[in-house]
Amino acid sequence: MSTPTRQITLRRHPMGWVTPNDFEIREAILPTPPSNHVLVRAIFMSLDPYMRGRMDANKTYAQNFFIGEPLKARVIGEVIYSEHANFNPGDLVCGMLDWADLSIAQGSNLRHVDPTVAPLPYYLGALGMPGMTAWIGMKMGAPRPGETVFVSAASGAVGQIAGQIAKLQSCRTVGCAGSDEKTAFLLDELGFDAAFNYKSSSAVLEALRVAAPDGVDMYFDNVGGIILEAALDHANNFARFIQCGLISQYNLSREETTGIRNLTHINRKRIRMEGFIVSDHSDRLEEFMSEMKAWLSSGQIRYRIDITNGLENAPEAFISMLKGGNFGKKVVQIGPTPPESHEVKHL
Amino acid sequence: MSTPTRQITLRRHPMGWVTPNDFEIREAILPTPPSNHVLVRAIFMSLDPYMRGRMDANKTYAQNFFIGEPLKARVIGEVIYSEHANFNPGDLVCGMLDWADLSIAQGSNLRHVDPTVAPLPYYLGALGMPGMTAWIGMKMGAPRPGETVFVSAASGAVGQIAGQIAKLQSCRTVGCAGSDEKTAFLLDELGFDAAFNYKSSSAVLEALRVAAPDGVDMYFDNVGGIILEAALDHANNFARFIQCGLISQYNLSREETTGIRNLTHINRKRIRMEGFIVSDHSDRLEEFMSEMKAWLSSGQIRYRIDITNGLENAPEAFISMLKGGNFGKKVVQIGPTPPESHEVKHL
Numbered sequence: 001m002s003t004p005t006r007q008i009t010l011r012r013h014p015m016g017w018v019t020p021n022d023f024e025i026r027e028a029i030l031p032t033p034p035s036n037h038v039l040v041r042a043i044f045m046s047l048d049p050y051m052r053g054r055m056d057a058n059k060t061y062a063q064n065f066f067i068g069e070p071l072k073a074r075v076i077g078e079v080i081y082s083e084h085a086n087f088n089p090g091d092l093v094c095g096m097l098d099w100a101d102l103s104i105a106q107g108s109n110l111r112h113v114d115p116t117v118a119p120l121p122y123y124l125g126a127l128g129m130p131g132m133t134a135w136i137g138m139k140m141g142a143p144r145p146g147e148t149v150f151v152s153a154a155s156g157a158v159g160q161i162a163g164q165i166a167k168l169q170s171c172r173t174v175g176c177a178g179s180d181e182k183t184a185f186l187l188d189e190l191g192f193d194a195a196f197n198y199k200s201s202s203a204v205l206e207a208l209r210v211a212a213p214d215g216v217d218m219y220f221d222n223v224g225g226i227i228l229e230a231a232l233d234h235a236n237n238f239a240r241f242i243q244c245g246l247i248s249q250y251n252l253s254r255e256e257t258t259g260i261r262n263l264t265h266i267n268r269k270r271i272r273m274e275g276f277i278v279s280d281h282s283d284r285l286e287e288f289m290s291e292m293k294a295w296l297s298s299g300q301i302r303y304r305i306d307i308t309n310g311l312e313n314a315p316e317a318f319i320s321m322l323k324g325g326n327f328g329k330k331v332v333q334i335g336p337t338p339p340e341s342h343e344v345k346h347l
Numbered sequence: 348m349s350t351p352t353r354q355i356t357l358r359r360h361p362m363g364w365v366t367p368n369d370f371e372i373r374e375a376i377l378p379t380p381p382s383n384h385v386l387v388r389a390i391f392m393s394l395d396p397y398m399r400g401r402m403d404a405n406k407t408y409a410q411n412f413f414i415g416e417p418l419k420a421r422v423i424g425e426v427i428y429s430e431h432a433n434f435n436p437g438d439l440v441c442g443m444l445d446w447a448d449l450s451i452a453q454g455s456n457l458r459h460v461d462p463t464v465a466p467l468p469y470y471l472g473a474l475g476m477p478g479m480t481a482w483i484g485m486k487m488g489a490p491r492p493g494e495t496v497f498v499s500a501a502s503g504a505v506g507q508i509a510g511q512i513a514k515l516q517s518c519r520t521v522g523c524a525g526s527d528e529k530t531a532f533l534l535d536e537l538g539f540d541a542a543f544n545y546k547s548s549s550a551v552l553e554a555l556r557v558a559a560p561d562g563v564d565m566y567f568d569n570v571g572g573i574i575l576e577a578a579l580d581h582a583n584n585f586a587r588f589i590q591c592g593l594i595s596q597y598n599l600s601r602e603e604t605t606g607i608r609n610l611t612h613i614n615r616k617r618i619r620m621e622g623f624i625v626s627d628h629s630d631r632l633e634e635f636m637s638e639m640k641a642w643l644s645s646g647q648i649r650y651r652i653d654i655t656n657g658l659e660n661a662p663e664a665f666i667s668m669l670k671g672g673n674f675g676k677k678v679v680q681i682g683p684t685p686p687e688s689h690e691v692k693h694l
């Protein structure tokens with residue numbers, strides 16, 4: 001058995017902003033899956049900001065992507081051939097697979113997903129790594145009822161969930177995002193108490209002051225940069241800063257970034273700033289899944305997905321996401337959805 | 348009764364670096380102390396970096412100094428007149444008093460000090476606010492035996508103690524300071540495992556790599572700036588950064604500082620960065636005093652004091668300290684030491 005597929009590979013390590021020329025699409029022939037492996041047809045593929053770090057030549061916390069090799073992503077797919085006892089053709093699975101129409105994967109690296117619980121892309125978002133990232137970060141920040149929680153990139157894959165968890169914990173919830181459409185979504189669809197568009201605000205600090213008149217007790221940071229500086233300026237004593245990501249910095253060299261100039265606040269305001277990576281907390285996966293499934297099915301948490309169609313469009317979608325061009329959790333639809341799946345409701 | 352004294356007042360809020368013209372020395376007449384107050388003759392006065400923040404017009408965590416009013420400092424002095432039942436002439440006390448030969452203070456704001464336990468200036472250093480600051484910060488960082496602890500401004504009032512506590516906890520202890528004399532002191536007198544002079548190092552990061560070949564597990568930060576950046580670059584996963592102060596930034600406007608450009612490490616290395624102020628922990632004063640007295644009397648902790656003589660020289664001594672001109676805990680000797688006191692041993 002030899003199966004043709006398209007794959008997207010890393011052509012070179014991006015310097016600064018990622019460009020389409022950093023990718024290559026190619027035809028490949030997959031062999032028969034070896035013992036304990038399966039062949040998976042991709043349906044939805046996740047695009048996430050952390051992938052930018054993996055494209056660099058120097059190692060970050062996750063294993064790097066390699067030049068000339070297919071890029072990797074979390075994918076929801078359908079098993080079409082199996083040499084593993086736990087998987088049968090037709091099974092829906094999630095795993096770290098190639099940017100490709102078809103991938104071969106070890107069965108032990110795949111999980112079954114249930115298409116009757118939630119729309120399939122949710123397993124890449126609210127019920128996947130981004131949702132658990134938000135959930136862990138909110139556990140770390142542990143805001144008390146009545147405190148103000150500020151979330152940046154609040155309409156993104158992680159921010160949507162972080163803000164809604166803050167609301168469920170009776171916090172005043174303030175979000176920022178990069179368009180008026182996004183801030184309206186935060187207010188009207190997700191129930192944020194206040195939101196501002198950092199791109200149209202002449203002064204981020206002033207916008208934050210208006211949105212959070214009682215100061216910031218917890219900041220869920222997805223972006224870094226000038227928004228982090230403003231959050232430090234406007235933080236209350238004993239604030240918790242949960243550092244989830246710093247997307248504003250991922251495409252800048254150290255010489256290009258302006259740096260954070262007001263860390264004296266960490267001392268004077270006794271701020272705790274803490275970074276984390278969700279994979280360190282995988283022992284809490286079941287707890288997270290059961291809580292998040294309940295919130296989703298009760299409608300207490302809603303989730304917006306942003307779908308790009310076609311594997312060949314994945315590089316452009318990824319580049320656009322790094323610039324804030326996505327509106328909701330970014331996924332690429334690579335193949336057709338099975339008929340029994342939930343529809344993605346457009347929020 | 349009316350008593351003449353010299354006082355040093357704040358003439359204006361310093362802009363950037365403090366200058367002698369920001370101070371004024373004047374003669375004043377003190378009235379008879381009112382009920383529950385005492386008159387104190389100053390012996391030793393503490394100069395501390397945090398005072399720089401209090402000189403600014405905008406409020407920091409501590410109450411600001413006021414233009415035309417005497418500056419305040421922790422002072423060890425002798426009661427020479429008392430209207431308070433707990434204090435008698437001849438008692439040695441510590442409290443927040445004027446930069447002056449003589450001050451009137453409420454008895455409730457004073458503590459007795461015992462001159463037979465340790466040299467008097469130690470109550471402004473190892474046994475005072477700086478020592479407790481180091482002790483609390485090391486509790487927060489909680490290094491495990493064998494971990495590497497890095498301390499900046501390591502020969503200063505706080506750094507000396509932080510590093511020696513790290514040694515007592517069986518950590519590899521690395522310090523940096525601003526002269527070869529200071530780094531030799533860290534190695535030869537305080538038992539640090541490694542030390543480097545950041546002023547003579549062409550690249551701070553390279554010097555830190557050599558001094559801490561296994562990376563940094565805990566950083567006790569007294570300085571901020573480029574040394575903080577190097578510590579982030581060289582930090583291990585799950586490092587704790589205890590932010591005690593950022594003296595390198597205190598005389599710079601936001602526009603003048605370069606900012607910290609590598610906070611992505613906080614996320615990728617899961618670093619916890621935490622600020623604190625010792626006065627939040629005053630409930631632990633007795634615990635601290637008893638532990639520190641034991642360490643001092645057993646010789647497990649040693650402490651270097653840097654004495655400037657004469658109240659009139661306090662402004663210059665303060666300015667010099669902000670530039671790293673002190674070598675050890677900075678105090679000003681204002682009046683003679685009582686005969687029963689311990690001598691300050693010169694380390």
